[in-house]
Amino acid sequence: MVSQAETPFKKIESIMKHYIKTRHEKFITDFETIVNIDSSSDNKDGIERVARFFENRFKNIGLDTKILFLGEEKVPCLYAEHRPSKKPFDIMFLGHMDTVFPTGEVEKRPFSIKDNKAFGPGVCDMKGGLLVVLHVLETLKHEGILDSLSVCVAFNGDEETGSNASKEWIMSTAEKSRRTFVFEPCRPGYRFVLQRKGGGWFQVIVKGQEAHAGADPEKGINAVVELAHQIVKINQLNQNKVETTAQTTVIKGGDKVNIIPNRAEAWVDVRILKLEEKERIETFFKTLAKHPYLKGSEITIQGGINRPPMESGDATRKLWELVQSTGKKIGLPMEWISTGGCSDGNYTSAAGTPTIDGMGIVGANSHRTDEYAELGSIDNMVLLVAQVCRAIGEKG
Numbered sequence: 001m002v003s004q005a006e007t008p009f010k011k012i013e014s015i016m017k018h019y020i021k022t023r024h025e026k027f028i029t030d031f032e033t034i035v036n037i038d039s040s041s042d043n044k045d046g047i048e049r050v051a052r053f054f055e056n057r058f059k060n061i062g063l064d065t066k067i068l069f070l071g072e073e074k075v076p077c078l079y080a081e082h083r084p085s086k087k088p089f090d091i092m093f094l095g096h097m098d099t100v101f102p103t104g105e106v107e108k109r110p111f112s113i114k115d116n117k118a119f120g121p122g123v124c125d126m127k128g129g130l131l132v133v134l135h136v137l138e139t140l141k142h143e144g145i146l147d148s149l150s151v152c153v154a155f156n157g158d159e160e161t162g163s164n165a166s167k168e169w170i171m172s173t174a175e176k177s178r179r180t181f182v183f184e185p186c187r188p189g190y191r192f193v194l195q196r197k198g199g200g201w202f203q204v205i206v207k208g209q210e211a212h213a214g215a216d217p218e219k220g221i222n223a224v225v226e227l228a229h230q231i232v233k234i235n236q237l238n239q240n241k242v243e244t245t246a247q248t249t250v251i252k253g254g255d256k257v258n259i260i261p262n263r264a265e266a267w268v269d270v271r272i273l274k275l276e277e278k279e280r281i282e283t284f285f286k287t288l289a290k291h292p293y294l295k296g297s298e299i300t301i302q303g304g305i306n307r308p309p310m311e312s313g314d315a316t317r318k319l320w321e322l323v324q325s326t327g328k329k330i331g332l333p334m335e336w337i338s339t340g341g342c343s344d345g346n347y348t349s350a351a352g353t354p355t356i357d358g359m360g361i362v363g364a365n366s367h368r369t370d371e372y373a374e375l376g377s378i379d380n381m382v383l384l385v386a387q388v389c390r391a392i393g394e395k396g
């Protein structure tokens with residue numbers, strides 16, 4: 001039985017659902033157009049072509065739109081806004097236009113459809129997601145809902161290489177926004193991303209003293225032995241209840257079997273789920289450098305935690321409740337997951353903005369040639385995001 005409260009929702013939903021269905025073929029045409037533009041992170045011309053495609057379409061629905069060229073590398077990034085008032089943006093739509101696939105990939109395997117799935121470079125990571133944003137905004141415009149919302153769109157061109165040129169811009173845009181939706185792929189089964197670990201790496205460099213291993217061992221300071229002790233200490237960082245991990249993944253040291261090595265180094269991959277762990281871990285490595293095990297050996301540390309975690313605090317959980325309940329009304333299963341991988345959602349979350357990721361098209365196998373997007377999810381995701389926007393516009 002449909003409750004009374006649900007009745008208006010169902011009515012608006014069915015009108016919108018019908019309209020989105022009529023746009024399905026247009027989505028597919030757009031999909032083919034933008035997947036068939038090579039836009040690897042180093043292909044600035046290709047990224048700009050993708051940006052121009054969106055620039056035209058956003059301008060058509062009245063958004064103030066511009067293409068920025070950020071950093072020394074002049075990375076093309078697209079910014080669009082619709083701001084009826086000076087208040088913070090209700091929603092920031094975030095995505096990236098670059099892919100991991102080299103120029104020439106489109107020629108080898110252009111956009112194609114098989115078994116209700118779309119294939120092609122960046123099809124789910126994340127050209128499908130960019131189109132969800134466009135089609136949501138066009139739908140909201142058509143339905144007369146856009147004017148009740150203040151929204152901004154940020155599409156960068158360097159996410160796959162760490163967003164070095166666009167990170168500050170993304171964070172400052174997030175600071176002006178009440179919430180951020182990131183359009184990385186939704187996981188199969190309609191699973192969204194509320195938490196991502198942050199992290200970074202540390203390099204531990206040990207300087208010892210070279211000596212003949214047989215004739216003069218007392219004159220040597222064994223850098224490998226020193227490093228081995230430190231690695232054991234570092235490994236203890238994994239024993240905690242906050243899911244921080246510190247994995248020593250590369251070690252180097254020594255040269256000849258009969259020489260006590262004067263240098264050794266290790267690389268440590270660190271992942272954190274809570275931002276306060278950044279200080280604890282960085283202090284740990286600083287302290288480690290001051291307390292060598294062998295007299296006379298020297299330890300230096302390089303690196304640090306440079307990617308903050310995407311945390312799911314109370315405000316994010318509240319936003320999730322809205323997204324989840326909206327999706328359930330449409331009939332989607334709606335689950336969320338936590339992952340060790342990063343996205344630009346890590347930066348918007350660190351800027352203090354509630355962030356939900358995985359709002360793009362449903363798909364899998366990112367960064368692989370068998371990457372796919374589920375065509376059946378197109379209308380569902382456009383409807384879901386548009387309905388969430390409508391609810392936000394009504395409730396503020």
Ligand SMILES: [Zn+2]
Pocket residue numbers: 096125126159184
């Ligand atoms: Zn991506």
